[in-house]
Amino acid sequence: MNILQNATNPLTTSEILEIARSDEYADVCQDCAGGDTFIVAARQLVDKGLISKALEKGGYRWELVRGD
Amino acid sequence: MLDVRADFPVLNRKINGRSIVYLDSACMALKPIEVVQAMNEYYERYPACGGRSIHTLGEEASNAYTASREKFARFLNAAHAAECIWTRNATESLNMVASSLKLPKDAKIVTSTLEHHSGSLPFVERARRDGLKIEIVEAKMDGTFDIEDWKEAIDSSTRLVSIVHSSNVTGTVAPLDEIIEIAHDRGALVTSDDAQYAPHHPLDVQKLDVDFSAISAHKMCGPTGMGVLYGKLEHLEAMDMFLVGGDTVSDVRYMNGQILPEYLPPPEKFEAGLQNYAGAIGAGTAAEYLTRIGMNKIEKHERSLLEVALKNLKDMDHVKIVGTDDINIKTGLVAFTVDCVEAAHDVAAFLNDQYSVMVRSGWHCVGPFHYQLGIKPTVGTARASFYLYNNLDDVERFLEGMRALIEATS
Numbered sequence: 001m002n003i004l005q006n007a008t009n010p011l012t013t014s015e016i017l018e019i020a021r022s023d024e025y026a027d028v029c030q031d032c033a034g035g036d037t038f039i040v041a042a043r044q045l046v047d048k049g050l051i052s053k054a055l056e057k058g059g060y061r062w063e064l065v066r067g068d
Numbered sequence: 069m070l071d072v073r074a075d076f077p078v079l080n081r082k083i084n085g086r087s088i089v090y091l092d093s094a095c096m097a098l099k100p101i102e103v104v105q106a107m108n109e110y111y112e113r114y115p116a117c118g119g120r121s122i123h124t125l126g127e128e129a130s131n132a133y134t135a136s137r138e139k140f141a142r143f144l145n146a147a148h149a150a151e152c153i154w155t156r157n158a159t160e161s162l163n164m165v166a167s168s169l170k171l172p173k174d175a176k177i178v179t180s181t182l183e184h185h186s187g188s189l190p191f192v193e194r195a196r197r198d199g200l201k202i203e204i205v206e207a208k209m210d211g212t213f214d215i216e217d218w219k220e221a222i223d224s225s226t227r228l229v230s231i232v233h234s235s236n237v238t239g240t241v242a243p244l245d246e247i248i249e250i251a252h253d254r255g256a257l258v259t260s261d262d263a264q265y266a267p268h269h270p271l272d273v274q275k276l277d278v279d280f281s282a283i284s285a286h287k288m289c290g291p292t293g294m295g296v297l298y299g300k301l302e303h304l305e306a307m308d309m310f311l312v313g314g315d316t317v318s319d320v321r322y323m324n325g326q327i328l329p330e331y332l333p334p335p336e337k338f339e340a341g342l343q344n345y346a347g348a349i350g351a352g353t354a355a356e357y358l359t360r361i362g363m364n365k366i367e368k369h370e371r372s373l374l375e376v377a378l379k380n381l382k383d384m385d386h387v388k389i390v391g392t393d394d395i396n397i398k399t400g401l402v403a404f405t406v407d408c409v410e411a412a413h414d415v416a417a418f419l420n421d422q423y424s425v426m427v428r429s430g431w432h433c434v435g436p437f438h439y440q441l442g443i444k445p446t447v448g449t450a451r452a453s454f455y456l457y458n459n460l461d462d463v464e465r466f467l468e469g470m471r472a473l474i475e476a477t478s
Contacts, residue, residue: 013411017446035446036430039413055476059414 001064002028004051010061013039069459070369072361075100076457086424089462094236094264094401094453095428097289099354106353107291110346118345119315119336133345136352137335143355144281144298145272151304153297153338154348158263159186161282161297162230164338165259166190168308175200175227178218178256181436182207182240183232187261187282188436191230201225207437211238211391218247226256233265233281237434237449238391239374239401241265248277257303263287267455268370268399270363273298285347290354294347297338304334313340358456366456370400373454373463377402380467386474390441390449401453403432405443406470408478412448415473423469425462427452 003019004011011019013035020029020038029038042062045051053060073079076098081088090098110132116125118133134149141149155161167190171177177191181204195202203221207213222229229251234241244260251258257279262271266281267288273281280303285294299307309316309331316337319330331337358366375395381387381404390403409415416429430448431438438445452466 013414014444014446015410017411017413021446035411035413035448039417039429043417055414055418057477058408059410059477060417 001045001050004062004064007064010054010063012058013060013062016042016062069372070361070365070456071459072100073457073459075102075357077101077104079457083424089423089425089458089465091425091427091452091454091458091462091466093267093455093458094287094399094451096292097267097287097455098457099291100289100357102357103289103291103350103353107346107350110349115346117342119343129345132349133343136348139352139356139359140296143271143359144266144283144296145274146298147274148301150334151273151298151301153299153304153335154343154351155295155297156293156344157286157295158261158282158284159190159295161280161295162186162259162261163190164297164310165228165280165282165299165307166194166230168310169228169257169303170306170308171198171200171227173199174225176223176225177202177228177230178205178221178226179203179230180205180207180213180232181440182211182213182235182238182242182434183230183436184236184261184263185433185435186263187230187232191228204436206440207235207238207240209441211235211240211437212397213242215243215246215250219250222247222250222254222256224254226251226254229256229258230261231258232261234262234268234399235391235434235437236264236401237403237432237437237451239264239399239403240392241269241397241399244278245276252277264399264401267358268363269367279303285351285354288354289357291347291350294344294351296351299334301334304338309337309340311338311340314342316340361456367400369456370454370458371395371398373458373460374398374400374402376460376463377452377454377466380463381470384470384474386478387470390443399453400455401451403449403451405447405449406474406477408474411446412450414477415450415470418473418476419466419469422472423465425466425469427466 114125114128116129118129259280281298283296286292321328412429419425431445
């Protein structure tokens with residue numbers, strides 16, 4: 001959610017995973033190498049209505065659901 | 069084609085109104101009802117300590133535990149049941165060999181880029197810990213090996229080779245008999261990671277003449293948290309123990325201010341503490357179940373499904389198969405990339421969400437080979453793996469999902 005909060009546009013899955021592996025997020029992303037755990041967590045956030053994903057050319061785009 | 073689907077209760081489940089298509093058996097196999105029942109029987113009828121308590125329940129637990137080891141030994145055609153050590157999984161089995169095998173200071177270990185991290189890291193760490201040499205043989209880009217590379221890497225200083233028998237990424241079956249012959253000629257032992265091979269092909273450890281074989285029960289219809297280390301008895305007898313404690317000793321004397329243990333022979337000396345009796349009983353039942361169906365039949369069944377999947381995937385624009393497409397040297401799995409989809413996780417998510425088709429995505433715990441292929445971990449590969457309970461309808465739904473994904477994303 002931190003990653004999407006700081007993004008100005010929707011991000012692709014691999015963009016999120018690349019950002020997650022950066023030093024900036026090292027403290028919140030200890031198990032991101034393969035991305036499996038990260039994706040499962042992201043899917044749960046979609047279920048909770050906190051983030052959204054949409055299938056477009058190239059794959060899914062993830063975006064924070066921002067309140068009014 | 070095999071028809072065993074009725075044996076697997078989870079296949080009755082529907083998600084989003086659809087039956088499930090489970091193509092992730094290379095990670096975790098589904099469980100036949102008789103495995104579940106065998107484990108329940110332990111908990112319901114004789115949930116006692118094996119090998120310790122002399123009462124009726126203890127005796128029944130001991131008998132079932134011993135019988136399971138014998139079933140597993142028959143599955144591998146091990147010469148002695150004592151050559152099968154119960155572990156938590158293939159990872160623990162490989163760590164036992166890497167940590168406990170006595171190696172001289174100038175010894176070299178040889179392994180490959182195709183190994184699962186469980187087949188490389190224990191040996192990398194052993195080499196680091198003891199200052200041993202370690203040489204890495206590079207798999208070819210299609211996941212096969214050039215036998216000349218092994219001849220070059222295994223020299224007279226090599227004492228141990230760790231090789232994955234069947235890759236969990238490419239599915240390629242290594243030329244293990246040739247590698248074992250080379251290694252033995254040069255005085256080295258061979259540890260085979262059979263986590264993917266044993267569930268899908270007939271494995272005869274005596275015929276293969278392999279020194280150690282690491283197996284996970286959960287990939288062969290058995291319970292989670294159970295595995296086996298097969299080792300030739302002479303090697304197990306000479307090996308140190310990874311864990312020691314209760315049930316590993318024939319005597320522990322106290323003399324002259326010292327505690328003096330006398331360890332039991334294998335397998336007991338390796339199985340310290342209270343064991344996972346239910347797990348072992350389930351693993352033995354799974355081995356018996358697969359043996360009854362016939363490993364040759366299972367191999368043939370999977371390859372027939374793989375052939376259909378491979379042929380259709382190869383015909384799809386945007387899909388690239390990772391590894392050889394020669395089904396004669398392949399376990400029943402196919403990994404692939406889709407160039408119109410940025411990340412393999414998107415492939416798996418789409419198939420799951422829209423088609424209830426469950427495949428694996430990511431780097432499959434084989435980082436080095438993905439880096440060798442130039443595939444970043446954040447991109448990864450998707451993998452569909454087939455087992456005895458899959459059928460052509462499963463393959464068709466998977467392919468239908470793939471076509472829809474490509475249409476939506478390209």
